[in-house]
Amino acid sequence: MSKSPESALQSLLESSKSLQLASVSEDGSPHCSYTPFARIDGEFVIFISHLSKHTKNLLTQRKVAAMIIADESDSAQIFARLRASYQCDVCEIARDAENYESLLNRYEAHLGKTVELLRQLPDFVLLRLVPTSGHFVMGFGEAYELTGPELNQFNHVKSVN
Secondary structure, three states, rough: OOOOHHHHHHHHHHHHOOEEEEEEEEOOOOOEEEOOOEEEEOOOOOEOOOHHHHHHHHHHOOEEEEEEEOOOOOOOHHHOEEEEEEEEEEEOOOOOOOOOOHHHHHHHHHOOHHHHHOOOOEEEEEEEEEEEEEEEEEEOOOEEEEOOOOOEEEEEOOOOO
């Protein structure tokens, strides 16, 4: 028996450690990239360098599309890989914010010791990607719009408008 969409999405989010980012520069140029993330309280927490092109885009535009996608080697069908995509608002967490250390500690617990080194670097910034809408694909004919306040309601997409 196949998994329910709810359990398939939960499994994908729990097993993934990086997400793809689609950002836009000030001049409207698209930029794709990726970054490690930790899912904390329904949001994606990322810790990225100001030296990266996507950082400027995120801090300027305050919007990003994020996608978590199953590895090709784990996918039975390359044309219908398991994936979740989200439109997100971007919120910067200042180093002196009350929750900065606790969020970064949880991020490090999820992603490992490399974060200990990155914490020392002054060019890194902690961001929350707050999902505002979402879409989940399990396979052919198995696409869902994610709705509700926590984007945890699955509405089967039956046609393209």
